[in-house]
Amino acid sequence: MSKILFIDADHREHSVIRTVLPREYTIIALQPGPDVLDAVRRERPAVVLFNIDSSPVDGLALVTGIVALTGAPPVVILGSAGRPAQIVRLIRAGAHDYVVKPIDRIRLLESLLAAIASCVCVSKPCANAAKGGFIGQTPHAVEVRRRIEKFAASRSNVLLMGESGTGKGLVARIIHDLSDRCDGPFLARNCAAIPETLFESEVFGSERGAFTGAVHRAGVFEAAAGGTLFLDEIAEIPVSVQAKLLRAVEDREIVRVGGTRPVSVDVRLLTATNRDVKALVKKKEFRSDLYYRINTLTMTIPPLRHRREDIPLLLAVFLEGANGVAITHSAARKLVEYDWPGNVRELYNVIERAIVYADDHLITPAAISFDE
Structure with missing residues (x-):
């Protein structure tokens, strides 16, 4: 304490x-x-x-x-x-x-x-450990950091849950950087951004001639060997691919598209979602066996409105590289009182915009606008 x-x-x-x-x-x-x-x-x-x-x-x-x-x-x-x-x-x-x-x-x-x-200095075991960490001093933020430390010391799969913009990607990166895999690669992929027709080849790789234009290439499971693979928006993974992903998680091996030979993979899997995966399981939109494999360890990242007291500290960090731009107390109060549906990502966007509108290097309430 x-x-x-x-x-x-x-x-x-x-x-x-x-x-x-x-x-x-x-x-x-x-x-x-x-x-x-x-x-x-x-x-x-x-x-x-x-x-x-x-x-x-x-x-x-x-x-x-x-x-x-x-x-x-x-x-x-x-x-x-x-x-x-x-x-x-x-x-x-x-x-x-x-x-x-x-x-x-x-x-x-x-x-x-x-x-x-x-004056905060965090001792990190690796030279490439994430800078800044998960910022905040509220009980919510302290609990997130406590779990990060425990999860980093483990090799189990992790499922990160929480609203969009709460920092799930940041938490995944910190877990990797504080783990014994920190010297290995950290690969992040957003499942929602990968077209369904290309999902298998992107994740598992492909052999030459497997489909029109296919070449021999490694997927992200192989590319992340010795490190960590972070699959964001895991609930968006096509149902048709979930069985193959389950095999990769269970057996630590994959088969490239168009291939027949299993390839062993040494990867720690971190996943994240802003959806209720349990509800998707009940609706048969997400395999229950895959769900139980990826959520060995779980953490819910709190929305910013549940840790408003951390906003002043986040502001101080965001403004560190703003060439001397400061913020008035009334402007800070306006930010603390807002509900932040877009969470920390939205706060950063609002501050970045406010810096541009600031007069005489001072952010006033007039320089702050929200995306409503």
Whole structure:
């Protein structure tokens, strides 16, 4: 469980801070004073929140001391407005942000999550491990990351479920990159994008002369040998091909179109869908035996509207490479309050468009438009 070290002398803000933070954060309260630096070294908090108005000691000196520590956490200042000189000195001393009181919960959450994101380092076993990971600090996001770690340590087949745009492809890539197959290929194919007449040859390969224009070529099962094959929109696979896919999953071997000799394949299979596969099984539109083979491990990626508190952190990440473009609090609030039917994919699209419309490198509510 991540820790927030809250330096505060009067404790009046504690209940507000508790309502702002996701439940997986533990607040460690500490009086400002000489014990703070030892506490930072000992507790290794994700972020330090400092209520500077309540401090009987020199706040600037305390911030300078924290920032100078090896592996120092980011420091967010909570203080009164109307002190521009103090704010400038604190930011120059290394404070990550200054949040003015009275506390705006969304503003404070944005600041804390952005501070945490600025120093997150994830240990990865492979040089090509996915950058950034599954972003978020809500219980939903934490659970996704927990399952990713467990699934990456396994060699079982995985079925990822969830609405379009929630990040199923990203999760599949991270599972591969954190697995012992990370040095092998990762091949992704969208089953809905492959014409039914070409599906078998694309997936299983073909022999020369198998059909008009056919040449000897390996399919994606062979091309992904030693690595991971990700079949997105698995529910769209033609019924006529499902038996052959079942054999490939069960026996770890395929037969190319027009061929007779089985070819062994060493592939881990990850699949994804935004449809109710159980309902398709009941309607005889998806083979039950194939369904039970591909869903050894399952994970449902939550829609963005179920983890709204992660939006400020996603915004911070999306804006990192935007040449200094920032976003106003009212614009961020507009994004948090929207329902996001297209999920994270739609959020990225909206931000990309807003960056273009932003005036003076600042995204305001007027720069934000939704695809409704």
